[in-house]
Each structure stands twice: as C-alpha cells, then as structure tokens.
Amino acid sequence: AGRGRRRASGLTGVVVRPHSSRSAHLAPWVPVVGLEIHAQISSNSKLFSGSQVQFAAPPNSLVSFFDASLPGTLPVLNRRCVEAAVMTGLALNCSINKKSLFDRKHYFYADLPAGYQITQQRVPIAVNGSLSYSLCIDNKMSQMVTKTVRIKQIQLEQDSGKSLHDDTRSQTLVDLNRAGVGLMEVVMEPDMCCGEEAAAAVRELQLILQTLGSSQAVMAEGQLRVDANVSVHHPGEPYGVRTEVKNINSMRFLAKAIDYEIQRQIEELENGGTILNETRAFDSKLGCTVPMRDKEGQQDYRFMPEPNLPPLILYDAKSLPANMNHQQVINIDWIHERLPDLPSVKRKKLVEQYGILPEHSFTLLNEDGLAEFFESVVKQTQMKPKKVIGWILKDLLSYLKQHSLTVKESPVSSFLLADLLNLLEKKEISSTAAKQVLAELWKGEGKTPLEIVKEQKLELLQDQKELEQICQAVIDGHENEVMAIKAGNPKVLNKLIGLVQKKTQGRSNPVLVKQLLEKKLSG
C-alpha cells in the first residue's frame, strides 16, 4: 500500500508550514502529486472494433457485437489509434517501444461487459518522457517559471461504457456507446507539488494533444479525464500513504480538488490520524473529497496477457521490412518527420517573429484561434505587432470573455479590426476614438470602421490652424494655469490639454496639442 520506502530528496516543490496552533516546532509538510490522465483518441472508429466514435448519440447505437462482449467476437486493432499514441509519445520526448504488448485487467462493473479491460500493463507503447510547462509566480504573468514533469509511460487501452445511476429506482442504466473507444493513458510521475502545478501541466498536455490532433481533449465531453495521486510527508522522510482522487470534471476543479486533499491529509496527520490508501471522489458542490463507494478494499486486477493479440511491432527507417504491405507497417520516423510545431515551439516563433513578450505568447495560444487572429490582423495592418498585441489581448479578448464568446464567434473579424487599426495608425482618429469605434463594431451591425467614424464625427481635426486657434483660446482663458506652468509646474499642462480635448470633442491628437501649447507658452 502507498508508496513504500522511497526517500524524498532534492525537492523543488512547495513546502507547507503546519498550521495547528501548537505546531511551532513541527516540521513542514511537502505535498507530492502524480497524475494519471486518460485522453480519448480522436478517431472515426473504436480501438478494437469498427463502431463509430461520437459524443451524444442515441444510447447503444454505436455498439458492435464485440463492444457488447458477445461470445465469438475478437479484437482487431485500429491503425489510427496506434499512430495517435506514437505521435503523442514522440511529442512528450518518450522512447517508443518497438514491441509492446496487450493485457487484460479484470474487474466487475456493469459498464464493462467483458469483465476485463484490454490495456498495456507489462510493456506499454511509450515510456520515459517529459513535459515542460510554465507557471506564473505570485499570479504575475510577467514572472513565469518553467517546470518539468517526467512522463512514466503512455499506454493504449479501452474506455468503458457509461453508467447512469438511478438511485430512486435502485438501478443503473448502461450505455455502451463509449465502451471500446481508444484511450491513451498518460502517467505523470509525482514531480508536482500542488494543484496549480498539476493544472498547468494538464493544460499544456491538452494543448499538445489538440495541436497533434491525437485527441481533442475537451474535458467537458469526457475526452480528457484526470486522476490525481496525492500524499504528504516531512522533508527527508519517506513518502506518505497516497490517496487517489477521481471524478475531476474540469481544469478549475482539478487544482481545487488536489489542494483540498493536500490540506485534508495534513490536518488528518497533524491531529494524530492516519491516511488510508483509498480512492476518493471530488464533490464539486461541497468542494471536498469523499471516499468513493464501490472502491472498498484493494483491487486485484489479475493481469494476464491478452491471448487474442500478438505483440504490436513498430518500425523505423532502419528496421523497415522490405516486403510488407505498407498499410500494415507503422514507421516511427515517418511520423516524427510529420509532427506539427508543438505549443512551446509556436510560442517561441511568435516571440521571435513579432517581438511580443513571452507571457503574450502564452495568452495567444491559450485561447483557441487567437494566435491565428493576431497573425491575420498583423498581415492586414501597418501597425507594429507590438502595438497590435495590446488591442488583441486587452480590448478584443476582454470583450470575448465578457460575452463568453470564442474567437471564432467574434462579431469583429480580423479584417475589421485591421481596418480600424489602420485608421489609428494613419492618425485619422485618436486611440480614444478607436476604442469607441470598436465598441460600435462589437454590435455587429455590419458597419465599417470608416462609416462609424463619419457617423459619430470622430475624425481627428486635420486643420492645424483651427487647432492652433483653439489652443490659443484656452491659453487666453486660463491665466492662472499659464502662470503655474511658467513658474515651473509642467503638470498643469495636462489640464490645458484636457480643456482643448473637451473643446474639440475628443477630436484632437493629444501629442500634437501638447506640442502646440508648449510652443506657444515658451514664446
């Protein structure tokens, strides 16, 4: 049970001070977090059968005889699922096992009709990788630190069906549509120390999977499920007993559930209690973890080799067999050559190409479609990318968030925004006016920026003479302020600029106004 005798040393993790009142002399706690992540493979059909993979279909409509475990049926491996696992393994810097094996994991549950799950327990398809992710220190985006978590392995396995518990009628309704869908289980070593780190690691994995296309990894649709293994110990002592936390349905709850469990264990131990090696479920309503029913006692899965499947053999350029049907051969090197740019590479390229800050690149990639939108605007405008990014991240993104819209749903297209920024860049409007135009564009009434500018009379005054006259009028009307400026209080100039702005109804270029006023006052 638990972790055994491993000594914990050289930890990079957070240390939690004990918080009971009489604990001034107690040693601090080091939390340890490992993750088991199940990602549904993005494929047309299931791992071992030809039934369709689709979310929300009529119950039991996507089920073959094999999926229902009827006698006489056999598993037939889906090539696409193997490719997805190899891509993911390569992206996570794993060694791909050229020979991997399938096993049966036995347990009884209504949504597992065969009574066992086909998985890879002995020799999985990929091992010993790593994932780098970034965290903000103290919630400041400007201070990011990079961390790494080791990937123990990636294995191919079947998903189970879905159980709907009807407690009122004391029955369970079973839908096998999901039974047999291909999963990649990604096992992350316990290199993390808190909910924030775990959430950041999972978020990066999600982005990688989505970039590869090996999984759409949408947590809300059950395409990405995370189980956390949590324990605490004192520095220098062996790892503590770990609990497994399941039923975490969103990124938000992931950090909460883990942090709650860490605190629960610390409190339990500080009060002289012990931690049971058990499985707990996260209750999102109560914000706590509770012991899970149906998981009492240690499970004995009675692993055995899957007798119906020979070993899975993968090839590379060197070991490619000469006279085999291409369709039957998976070439690791071929897949490697065709991997797309991973998020970390994309971010680097954005920073190098556009001169934006690293934290900007994170935000761009964090929002689906935002990076492409940004690049599209940059292409269509003369404004420098360093200035464009402000409009994207501050104005556009905050509008989207306020109205819970995705980038794809934005009423302001990249074309319209570029058009607006061009007006600003050509100094035809002020930046305050630009914000007003954007608010109008947001209504999505089909007007162009230029039309809105004309409608609301937001053009900057181009007539220098008229501007000079207005400046002179303001100077003439405010003797006290003029004296204060000449006496050495330059800040008062801002008041005069403001008065000019008011007179011109915001249609004057503040920089130009300042220049004009300064010229007049120095004369």
Place this chain on the structure above:
Amino acid sequence: RDKPSAVCGVSAEARGCRGYRAGGGKVSVEVLDHLEHLALVDFRDAEGVERLQKAIQFADQLHEVNTNGVEPMDSVLEDRCLYLREDDVTEGNCTKELLENAREKVEEYFVAPPGNIPLPKLEERETFLQGSQ
C-alpha cells in the same frame, strides 16, 4: 522472474502477502476468501476446497521444468503479425438486436443493479469457509 502462476492471474502480491501456500500444499482461508470475492465462486464444502488444492498441486508440476534463461512465452501468436485495421466505421447501429439479449431495458439502456454490491465479509457470510482453518 515470475514463475507461471498455477491459479491464472493471481498477482504476485496476492501470493506473497497472503501466505499463498501455508505449508503442506494447503491454501489458506484468506486466499480462499479472496478468490470467492474476486471470482464470485463458492467453494461450498471441504470437497470443493480439496479439489482446488489438488488442481494446484497438479499444476505445480510445471515448476519441475528448469526455465532459467528462457524467455516466458505468453502467446502462441507471438510470431504472428498483429493485423492493423483502417480507421473506418463498419459496425454498430444494431441497438434493437443487442437489446434482445437484455432481460430488462429502459428506453434503449441496459438495466443493471445499482453499483457493485460487495460480497459481505467472511464473518458476516454463510459460507463453508467460515470458522475453518
């Protein structure tokens, strides 16, 4: 290296921790209870347990073969090619047929009892194993 387990798939942990063989080729009550939980069998009487022990002893003859330095074989298929199927949808859409096998159904769902009902503990069960050595 694990020697082939006479009782298919019983884990090394189960064998190690539970005192699998408590001297004289007898199987301990703990292991018998564990097997009853896992496989939902009922050993019913002394004769049933005796039959199990004889079966284990018979299978243990495998240990007389020296397998030092020999890679374990787990499938006669090990030299075969694992066939890879194209990712096409070719099956499914047979809800009616599948549900014909169901004793009970609710709107095209299979009906099952509410969750796993674990076998009660040894002390609370009416089984031959209770009170035996």
